[in-house]
Amino acid sequence: MSEDAQEQTPGEEAVAGHGAEATHGTEEAVGHGADAVAAHGADAAHGAEGGLQIHPMDQFIVQPLFGDGPIAWYTPTNATLWMLLAIVGVFVLMVLGSRGRAIVPSRAQSVAELTYGFIRKMVEDVAGKDALAFFPYIMTLFLFIVMANFLGLIPGSFTTTSHIAVTAILAMAVFLTVTIVGFVKNGAGFLGLFWVSSAPMALRPILAIIELISYFVRPVSHSIRLAGNVMAGHAVIKVFAGFAGVLGLGAVAPVIAITAVYGLEVLVAFIQAYVFTILTCVYLRDALHPSH
Amino acid sequence: MEGDLAHIGAGLAAIGSGAAAIGVGHVAGNFLSGALRNPSAAAGQTATLFIGIAFAEALGIFAFLVALLLMFAV
Numbered sequence: 001m002s003e004d005a006q007e008q009t010p011g012e013e014a015v016a017g018h019g020a021e022a023t024h025g026t027e028e029a030v031g032h033g034a035d036a037v038a039a040h041g042a043d044a045a046h047g048a049e050g051g052l053q054i055h056p057m058d059q060f061i062v063q064p065l066f067g068d069g070p071i072a073w074y075t076p077t078n079a080t081l082w083m084l085l086a087i088v089g090v091f092v093l094m095v096l097g098s099r100g101r102a103i104v105p106s107r108a109q110s111v112a113e114l115t116y117g118f119i120r121k122m123v124e125d126v127a128g129k130d131a132l133a134f135f136p137y138i139m140t141l142f143l144f145i146v147m148a149n150f151l152g153l154i155p156g157s158f159t160t161t162s163h164i165a166v167t168a169i170l171a172m173a174v175f176l177t178v179t180i181v182g183f184v185k186n187g188a189g190f191l192g193l194f195w196v197s198s199a200p201m202a203l204r205p206i207l208a209i210i211e212l213i214s215y216f217v218r219p220v221s222h223s224i225r226l227a228g229n230v231m232a233g234h235a236v237i238k239v240f241a242g243f244a245g246v247l248g249l250g251a252v253a254p255v256i257a258i259t260a261v262y263g264l265e266v267l268v269a270f271i272q273a274y275v276f277t278i279l280t281c282v283y284l285r286d287a288l289h290p291s292h
Numbered sequence: 293m294e295g296d297l298a299h300i301g302a303g304l305a306a307i308g309s310g311a312a313a314i315g316v317g318h319v320a321g322n323f324l325s326g327a328l329r330n331p332s333a334a335a336g337q338t339a340t341l342f343i344g345i346a347f348a349e350a351l352g353i354f355a356f357l358v359a360l361l362l363m364f365a366v
Contacts, residue, residue, distance in 0.1 A: 057364070126339055221350040228353035275346040278339055 053245045056238035060162055060231065078158040079166070086148040086160065094143065115143070119277065126281035131288055137177070138284075141170065142277040149230060149269035153262070161272075162231040164223060171223035174280050182287035193290035222279060229272045233265045298362045305359040312352020319344040 065076045094115075097108030105113060119139050123131055145161060152159025160166050182190040194211040196204060240258045244251035323341045327334035 122339065221354075224357060225346060225350050225353055228356055229349075232353075232356055271342070275342055278342060279346060282343060 054238055054242040056235040056242065059234060059238055060159070062163075079160050079163065082151060082158045083148065083160045083166070086144055086151055089147045089151060090143045093147075122278060123281055126278060127285040128288060131281070131284050134177075134181075134284055138277055138280055141174070141280060142273055145170070145226065145276055146270060146273035149273055150266075152230065152234070153265060153269060159230055159234055161226055162234060164227045167223040167227040168219070170226075170276075171219040174222065174283060175219040178280075178283045178287045181284070182290060185288060186290055190287070190290050193286055218283065222276065226272050226276050229268055233261070233268050237261050237265065302359040302362040305355050305362060308355020308358070309352045312349055312355065315348035315351070316345050319348055 062071065062077045062079050064071055065078060065081060069075070071077060093108065094112050097106075097112040100106060100109055102109060116139070119142050120132075120135060123135050123138055127134070148159070148161045148166075151157055152161065182193070186192075194208045194215070196207045196211065199207055237258055240254045240261065244254035244258070247254065319341065323334075323337070323344075327337075
């Protein structure tokens with residue numbers, strides 16, 4: 001590929017967003033109207049490629065909701081909007097859904113109750129009874145992630161959890177919580193987590209270094225697992241959509257493939273939220289009982 | 293020319309997802325063979341299954357990340 005393509009670093013994507021749109025906008029995204037900004041690196045890059053009309057990574061571009069100025073930390077973007085919608089969705093499901101408090105629950109109420117019981121049991125089983133003090137936090141994490149994942153599956157929507165910026169904040173919050181809780185509950189005894197007392201004495205310093213590294217890699221793998229899975233799945237769907245765009249009306253195979261991958265993505269959306277939550281429980285167990 | 297080398301590197305990094313597939317298959321397959329021998333104990337181990345799968349899969353996602361960095365950031 002040409003040198004232009006390399007200009008499109010992830011950081012620049014946000015700014016170059018409208019430039020990218022201008023190329024593809026000719027076909028399918030004319031409605032945005034903000035294409036006048038154009039003439040950016042991404043524009044030239046996609047233009048030089050000339051292959052797929054639907055670029056798989058364009059769906060992850062952060063754009064301001066109003067106008068097309070530079071994005072500052074306070075700018076309302078599509079990421080802000082969809083995170084807000086995720087919170088509204090959680091509110092509707094949990095607060096409005098369980099409002100009736102019927103003895104024979106309605107559909108929404110039973111979904112809310114099942115979710116509550118599911119997460120509560122998970123916290124109790126994995127992290128122990130004394131971890132139930134953290135149940136509201138873990139429940140919030142799970143509901144936000146699962147709602148954001150499912151909202152991201154709506155065609156044309158923006159998947160907030162596909163951005164490492166979002167998942168890294170969630171994972172860092174978990175990491176800091178767990179570390180602080182570990183030191184508050186156990187004092188210096190928390191460092192016993194790194195001193196494997198079941199290993200031979202000669203090996204323990206080496207194992208301590210390995211344990212220490214693996215402890216600090218936790219927030220990295222925790223966040224990248226969620227963001228990577230969601231982003232990869234959505235990019236795969238868009239790659240097949242690109243094939244369908246090239247083939248036109250005869251695109252039977254890509255459409256079948258998109259349907260199949262979409263079904264898989266519905267599964268992944270739930271499983272990744274589940275995995276994120278259960279790993280939070282595992283980390284919490286380590287903080288509360290560092291002896292193992 | 294450097295861009296071409298980065299693309300080759302990205303392709304090589306994608307081999308990592310195949311390695312992760314082996315790891316995930318190993319975890320799930322062993323879980324299934326254990327679960328078929330003692331189905332009553334299987335339900336209590338699904339959490340462990342998912343944790344194992346998540347750890348195996350994380351490394352595949354790292355490979356995917358390397359591929360993405362080579363494609364878009366280098």
